[in-house]
Amino acid sequence: MTERLITNARLEATCFTPGQLIPQGINIPEIAVAGRSNVGKSSLINALLGAKLAKTGQTPGKTRSVNFYRAETPAGTFRLVDLPGYGYAKRSKDERNEWQRLVSAYMAGRESLRLVMHLVDFRHGLLKNDRELQEWIRAEGKNIFVVFTKADKIAKGKWRSTRDSYIRDGMYSHDVPxxxxxxxxxxxxxxxxxxxxxLNTPQIS
Ligand SMILES: Nc1nc2c(ncn2[C@@H]2O[C@H](COP(=O)(O)OP(=O)(O)OP(=O)(O)O)[C@@H](O)[C@H]2O)c(=O)[nH]1
Ligand SMILES: [Mg+2]
Incomplete structure (x- = not known):
């Protein structure tokens, strides 16, 4: 195991309504984690931060709030932002609107939001609602980076070819997923x- 690059992680805020969202910090870039319900957003945050800070669960719809985690890196302080899952079929239309309202309120005018990590289940690739999510994030003017999750469900010898086939199918991603x-x-x-x-790359805007 190489030395940890991300350290001192802590939960900064849990926000269930637009009114609870915390203001952006000066010089604190944010990276949000988005994706379908149950894709593994909270689990990825815990693994990345090296601490069990985010609640995970087997039932889709575990995270209902926007959660801000603050951590240090050699490139400075940043925030990782756990978003509620998208496209949970059993949710009512009202709840989906609620998701959109909360996440829109978060993204609107959020200049410190540098990147949206779009988590995609490695077994399925981008499904219809992943593509809708990508279009929506693009329309909000945000950068997307695709990260595949649950790769342990696929034989390691097939990782590269699987990834390459998803890339060929097309997606928005800032870099190779x-x-x-x-x-x-x-x-x-x-x-x-x-x-x-x-985080070390100056933002071009
Ligand atoms: N096999 C496997 N299971 C995983 C992995 N990551 C997450 N899971 C499981 O997937 C389920 C959902 O994980 P979460 O991290 O809660 O997913 P989420 O995207 O935050 O879900 P919501 O908050 O409901 O949107 C849990 O049962 C996890 O244990 C992984 O890499 N491999
Ligand atoms: Mg979650």
Whole structure:
């Protein structure tokens, strides 16, 4: 195991309504984690931060709030933002609107939001509602980076060809997607490196 690049992680705020969202910090870049319900957003955050801070669960719809985690890197302080899951079929239309209202309120005018990590289940690739999510994030003017989850469900010898076939199918991603498994703790050194490099790159706007 290489030395940890992301340290001193802590939960900063849990926000259930737009009114509870905390203001952006001066010089504190934010990276949000989005994706379908149950794809493994909270598990990935715990693995990346090296601490069990986010609640995970087997039933989709575990995270209902926008959760802000603050951590240190060699590139400075940043926030990782856990978003509620998208597209949970059993949710009512009202709840879906609620998701959109909360997440829109978070993204609107959020200049410190540098990147949305879009988590995609490695077994399925981008499904219809993943593509809708990508279009929506793009319309909000945000950068997307795809990270695959639950790779332990696919034989390791097939990781590269599987990833390449998803890339060929097309997607928005700032860079070549990283393949991870929170269960087996794989891919997180690469992901932490990506984040530090990304934070070190001056923003062009
Ligand atoms: N096999 C496997 N299971 C995983 C992995 N990551 C997460 N899971 C499981 O998937 C389920 C959902 O994980 P969460 O991290 O709560 O997912 P989430 O995207 O935060 O879900 P919501 O908050 O409901 O949107 C849990 O039962 C996890 O244990 C992984 O890498 N491999
Ligand atoms: Mg969650």
């Amino acid at each position: 990283i393949v991870t498994s929170a269960e087996k703790r794989e891919g997180f050194d690469a992901l932490a490196k990506f984040i530090v490099n990304f």
